[in-house]
Amino acid sequence: MNIKDFITHIYPRSLSFKLARRGIVSPPGPVTLTFSVTHACQSRCKTCNIWKIYRQKDQRPDNELKIEEIEKIFRSVGPVYFFNMTGGEPFLRNDLPEIVEAALDHLHPRIIHAPTNGIDTDRVISATREILNRVRKRGLNIPVTIKPSIDGVGRKHDEIRGVPGNWEKLMATIAGLKEMETEYPNFHLELGTVVSNFNKDDLEDIEDFVHSLNVQSYRNEIAQQGEEFQNIGEPITPAAQEYARLVRGFAAKIRKTMRTKKSLARMTESLRLVYYDLAVRIVQEKRQILPCFAGISNVHLTPGGELWPCSVLGHAKPLGNLRETNYNFRAVWHSEQASRVRRSIRNMECACPLANQAYSNMICHTPSLIKAAWNMMRY
Numbered sequence: 001m002n003i004k005d006f007i008t009h010i011y012p013r014s015l016s017f018k019l020a021r022r023g024i025v026s027p028p029g030p031v032t033l034t035f036s037v038t039h040a041c042q043s044r045c046k047t048c049n050i051w052k053i054y055r056q057k058d059q060r061p062d063n064e065l066k067i068e069e070i071e072k073i074f075r076s077v078g079p080v081y082f083f084n085m086t087g088g089e090p091f092l093r094n095d096l097p098e099i100v101e102a103a104l105d106h107l108h109p110r111i112i113h114a115p116t117n118g119i120d121t122d123r124v125i126s127a128t129r130e131i132l133n134r135v136r137k138r139g140l141n142i143p144v145t146i147k148p149s150i151d152g153v154g155r156k157h158d159e160i161r162g163v164p165g166n167w168e169k170l171m172a173t174i175a176g177l178k179e180m181e182t183e184y185p186n187f188h189l190e191l192g193t194v195v196s197n198f199n200k201d202d203l204e205d206i207e208d209f210v211h212s213l214n215v216q217s218y219r220n221e222i223a224q225q226g227e228e229f230q231n232i233g234e235p236i237t238p239a240a241q242e243y244a245r246l247v248r249g250f251a252a253k254i255r256k257t258m259r260t261k262k263s264l265a266r267m268t269e270s271l272r273l274v275y276y277d278l279a280v281r282i283v284q285e286k287r288q289i290l291p292c293f294a295g296i297s298n299v300h301l302t303p304g305g306e307l308w309p310c311s312v313l314g315h316a317k318p319l320g321n322l323r324e325t326n327y328n329f330r331a332v333w334h335s336e337q338a339s340r341v342r343r344s345i346r347n348m349e350c351a352c353p354l355a356n357q358a359y360s361n362m363i364c365h366t367p368s369l370i371k372a373a374w375n376m377m378r379y
Contacts, residue, residue, distance in 0.1 A: 044162025118173035
């Protein structure tokens with residue numbers, strides 16, 4: 001996100017989000033759409049049980065949205081700024097480039113993002129290349145970011161991810177994606193770690209390894225219990241005091257390397273410093289530190305067509321199902337059920353450090369933006 005985009009696309013909508021959160025106006029369209037394109041996944045992660053929904057990697061769920069349904073939904077949603085594809089493992093969908101093409105046609109996103117476990121190197125590389133080619137054919141230069149997950153170094157990564165040989169495949173995927181950065185200037189490789197009780201003592205080793213790869217962007221997110229992840233009640237999240245100590249280390253390394261980053265990475269890292277402080281306070285105080293705009297600024301689309309305010313609330317507090325409204329996004333978005341969910345969030349009946357939503361909350365919070373701008377100038 002650059003300054004021009006913020007002024008023309010984000011800030012005007014953030015004012016509407018604030019009014020909608022107070023119930024003064026109807027919610028406008030979201031700025032971020034996260035689409036879980038599938039629940040299928042080859043990983044067997046200790047922090048996430050999505051894979052248990054469909055245990056075989058070649059088993060395709062019958063209720064996944066077809067591309068024709070996805071096009072109808074995107075047409076109904078209208079323009080967004082961020083388009084995030086997730087899963088499961090999103091690259092298991094053979095039609096992932098077609099999903100991106102539908103997004104380009106109807107959502108007109110300014111940033112496209114997808115994570116991957118990096119297990120199927122050929123599939124990830126070929127699909128990413130096809131996505132980038134489809135963006136290029138339209139004469140667009142919007143950033144496309146792919147984020148392989150790295151939760152340990154060597155065998156420790158395989159242990160946490162539950163797949164022997166995952167590490168070697170991940171390294172091949174990262175190498176292939178790095179080569180594409182020179183061919184496609186709008187392509188960005190990012191690495192991400194889920195901080196959990198399983199790797200909390202290994203984070204310095206992971207970060208040192210990531211920096212040795214000369215990857216511009218690296219993010220840490222705390223392991224969370226959530227409806228989507230099928231892990232409610234599991235002891236995966238580090239204690240608040242411990243997480244605070246870890247975050248101080250993350251922040252110190254960002255400050256140390258900020259000047260070496262490209263402009264997009266510097267802006268992302270500046271926001272990340274603000275996010276780390278915010279996440280620590282949420283974990284420690286167990287309350288919303290900033291007003292949460294889940295279900296207003298952001299929305300989450302499930303593989304079966306259900307709309308959620310976020311992946312954490314998920315099945316517990318859905319906004320509605322688009323298949324039941326003939327794919328009419330506005331019918332669900334402005335429904336009484338959606339209003340009840342938003343009131344619950346406004347009343348602070350939930351609190352979490354979900355990164356995707358936290359960044360949108362910060363964009364709607366002027367002091368947080370000032371802190372991020374100060375980070376860019378200072379470091």
